[in-house]
Amino acid sequence: MSVISPPKPRRAPEVPREPRRIAFRQRAGRWDVKLSPYLYISPFFLLFAVTGLFPLAYTAYVSVHDWHLIGGQGAFVGMQNFVDVVQQPRFLTALRNTFSIFLLSSVPQVLAAIGIAAVLDANLRARTFWRMGVLLPYVVAPVAVSLIFSKLFADQSGLINAVLATVDLGPIRWHADPLSSHVAIASMVNFRWTGYNTLIFLAAMQAVPRDLYEAAVIDGASRLRQFFSITVPMLRPTIIFIVITATIGGLQIFDEPRMFDQLGQGGSDRQWMTVTMYLYELGWGAQKSFGRAAAVAWILFLIIVVIGLINFAITRRISSSGSTRGGKR
Template identity: 80%
Template sequence: MGCRRSTGRRHPPCPARPSPTAGGHHGCPRHRPGATLTWRQRLSRIDVRWSPYLYIAPFFIVFAIVGLYPLLYTAYVSMHQWHLIGGQGDFVGLQNYVDVVQQERFTRALVNTFSIFLLSSVPQVIAAIVIAAILDANLRAKTFWRMGVLVPYVVAPVAVSLIFSKIFADQSGLINTLLTGWGLDPIGFHSDRWASHVAIAAMVNFRWTGYNALIFLAAMQAVPRDLYEAAIVDGASRVRQFFSVTVPMLRPTIIFVIITSTIGGLQIFDEPRMYDTLGLGGADRQWMTMTMFLYELGWGAQKSFGRAAAVAWILFFIIVAIGMVNFALTRRIASGDAPRVRRRRPRKEVVR
């Protein structure tokens, strides 16, 4: 058969054997390496080669402008003396990092961040899986309940913080009013350090549990129903089906939710910032997080953008390190690769 152009028309058949004058090619003048292509053929080649890059280019351009450039510029600022009013100063290298780490409030903010993160992320994931399992059951008005769990996520963080700060007020809060009515001592949700962490974690759980529950619900609906039917035939109860079928099939989704919760939990700012009227993290900085400490360095009494940028990069390294550890652990769990136990081979009996 003859070769075809892009238009579909045939030209005279190409020789079957390679031509010595064509450099090993079959000799077709239109298929030689040095053959002249029409502008439509060139345009088609350019389109095939560069179209995928053009489709994904907008994301990388926007990310370079609003993500990568600020990240690199923050690293540049962190190595200079940079005052809020005076502007850029001398190059100091890593001195800003050393000054920040040596401050007592840095250690307190780091401990507070991890405490609030653990109190919010762990119960949040567990509660989201349970709520998703309930929503996946045969309930009446499924759409109503599914929309209901998403309502707290739609509420503004400032409004949630203001409402919960009144609920957990030390003197006239709803929780302490109920406790005193039952003859119990009130809890200092603003004066006690760990009690304030529980209150702030309750705000975070209130906002994000429903959102994660819908993610788990979407993953549960993708689980093949044949697995549940086989479990029912084997006599498994609903609880047994949940732990033996549902949870193992949700492992990739659990990995995603854990990683996103880690990134968001370590960057928490709105809830502790609006927990009291001053927004300083308490009189003794009982619930001041790393982002609040960053804000205080940059716009507080010190007004040092260099130190604030150093805190931002320290927090970035912490998030990356914890994210990689979480990814490695959850991926190992999700793979289901248990350590193989070497079984001893039975000794062959010697026939005498």
């Protein structure tokens, strides 16, 4: 068996691939070829059927009923729960907060991650040390992160405002002011996840064939040009992966804002209540309207899918336009 595989020709994506896939018709049984793909993905779907599909269907069923968390199923109400929820001012507040925190966390996070990864991809001394150091925050449990940061961000007794005071700044009203509270929450998220995304980018960068860079160097491309013409297009699957997972995770943000104060309801004016917190408050809070909570869950699901698709389209466009440029070189 040989691993000699010449450097991949720069190819227009997708097109030449198709015939290759058909090429798998060797002596091995047809069934092996036909069934294996399904067999290999089956563990996920089997498990999903038990732990995912039922909850999903259950939620859908609940969302069209008048359903008290404890009291259980009531009358069928059709879309009424959805209508009720959308009309609540609090729902709009929650949407605003979620998007604000999402933008404040995911955008800087992805940009920082790709930047740091590019730096780490260089020929550094003590590589292992730097790489592990960057990932360090990820080992701190979210609960612990919240505990630590809630002490750092305390309005009067917190470290950050204390430090700001020494240079005659602040105090910043971390809890009262909506934007400040979003920044504080986003910084918890960024703290824990930037290093994680950095390493994912780094792994992908290492997989980029070095020959491409050599060729680029010969052609006299600058480092920056190399980055945008080779690295970014080659990272496309990874960028798509990170953008989609960050979108999903970001729009579902729950733990950090919930633990940002001791009441866990998102502030006195719900200034940092996110959609999942709203969902939780509807279902588990005082009202215990499981039906409305389920409706919010489905609305959120649809929003995530739409935003995810938009992000996917944008990301694909950006990185493939880069790829074309690279190809034309």
